[in-house]
Amino acid sequence: MSAIQLHPAALTKAGFAPFGDVLEVAGADTRIINEGTTKRFHALATLDVADQNGVPGLSVFRATARPAPIKIAMMERHPIGSQAFFPLSDFPWLVVVCAAAIPSPATLQAFLASGNQGIQYAKNVWHHPLLIVEKEQDFLVADRLGNGDNLEEVWFEEGVYSELIIPSGL
Amino acid sequence: MSAIQLHPAALTKAGFAPFGDVLEVAGADTRIINEGTTKRFHALATLDVADQNGVPGLSVFRATARPAPIKIAMMERHPIGSQAFFPLSDFPWLVVVCAAAIPSPATLQAFLASGNQGIQYAKNVWHHPLLIVEKEQDFLVADRLGNGDNLEEVWFEEGVYSELIIPSGL
Numbered sequence: 001m002s003a004i005q006l007h008p009a010a011l012t013k014a015g016f017a018p019f020g021d022v023l024e025v026a027g028a029d030t031r032i033i034n035e036g037t038t039k040r041f042h043a044l045a046t047l048d049v050a051d052q053n054g055v056p057g058l059s060v061f062r063a064t065a066r067p068a069p070i071k072i073a074m075m076e077r078h079p080i081g082s083q084a085f086f087p088l089s090d091f092p093w094l095v096v097v098c099a100a101a102i103p104s105p106a107t108l109q110a111f112l113a114s115g116n117q118g119i120q121y122a123k124n125v126w127h128h129p130l131l132i133v134e135k136e137q138d139f140l141v142a143d144r145l146g147n148g149d150n151l152e153e154v155w156f157e158e159g160v161y162s163e164l165i166i167p168s169g170l
Numbered sequence: 171m172s173a174i175q176l177h178p179a180a181l182t183k184a185g186f187a188p189f190g191d192v193l194e195v196a197g198a199d200t201r202i203i204n205e206g207t208t209k210r211f212h213a214l215a216t217l218d219v220a221d222q223n224g225v226p227g228l229s230v231f232r233a234t235a236r237p238a239p240i241k242i243a244m245m246e247r248h249p250i251g252s253q254a255f256f257p258l259s260d261f262p263w264l265v266v267v268c269a270a271a272i273p274s275p276a277t278l279q280a281f282l283a284s285g286n287q288g289i290q291y292a293k294n295v296w297h298h299p300l301l302i303v304e305k306e307q308d309f310l311v312a313d314r315l316g317n318g319d320n321l322e323e324v325w326f327e328e329g330v331y332s333e334l335i336i337p338s339g340l
Contacts, residue, residue, distance in 0.1 A: 023228060023230075025230050025232070025308075028230070033231075033299070034233075034299035034300060035299070037233060037234050037235075037236055037299070037300070038231050038232065038233045038234070038299065038300050039231070039232040040229055040230075040231050040232075040311075041229055041230040041231075041232070042229050043227045043228075043229055043315050044227075044228050044229055044230065045227060045228045046225045046226065046227045046228075046315060047217075047225065047226040047227065047228070047312075049226070050220055050225070050226075055216045055217065055220070056216065056217040056219070056220075056226040056312075057213045057214075057215060057216045057217065058193060058213075058214050058215045058216075058217070058254060058256070058288075058290070058312060059210055059211055059212050059213055059214055060193075060195050060198070060210075060211040060214065061203075061208050061209070061210055061211075062195070062208065062209040062210075062211070063204075063207060063208045064207050064208070065207075066207055084228060086228070086258070086310050088256070088258065088286075089260075090259075116258075118228075118310075120228075129203070129204035129205070129207070129208065130204060130207070130208050138195075140256050140288075140310055141210075142217075142226075142228060142312055145213050145216060
């Protein structure tokens, strides 16, 4: 059996719109503040984490690279909170999402994000955990903290997966 | 008249505790996730921005250096929302805060943050707008978005200021 190959598209706001927000300064609403010394790229995303038991919080995720070829054999989603990732070092990284109700290798989509682009998954959007190109990369993460069942996972059948192709030249 | 000189102390959780949170992986609660490929440094801070008219949001602030010597002639605070800053490039930066009810040059405190340290000002904590050492530095900012009067400023009298001393060797 051969795996389906998954080729990342460049991450853009339009392409990622069904899944959430792209956090980037390009195209953002800007304001000059602090006596002219700072440019605010305003409201790249609002966090959607407010409920009776949840609060928005900041964490750091330190991701390490998976062995190549990267096999996508599961997906996850967070039913009661959005989750935002922003890279803390300027290396490209990878995003895999799925618009189908139940993910399968045939319905995955991949994006290549630059080291200056973050993303926020909307609630209930199927996505793969962090995927990076460099050996190690830190991300600032804004998500829901608190009690509640905020994780669903789906694992593909034994031996079924997509192979994520990392673009050459990175 | 000579200005009061303000010398930054190294930023530590203990030193900054009266003013808010230090966002750093050192000493954080950690969890291994994503099939062992990611370390989560959990809940470095919770955002305190929830009210009827506000939502938590993410922005990028692009700071530029002020001319040396840096004069601290005003302070600001946000009465209805915490505000978190995390550097997106690994350069040290500077934090000026004040525990007094009404800031003056004699009551300011300064901290030197590393490029891997962020901070969150608690609500109502007097602080100076972004101060950097490099020519330009981006920060991911998590703060309250929405209507409401969330900014107070105090300006010192004409000609009154502190002079912020940038440690040598940076």
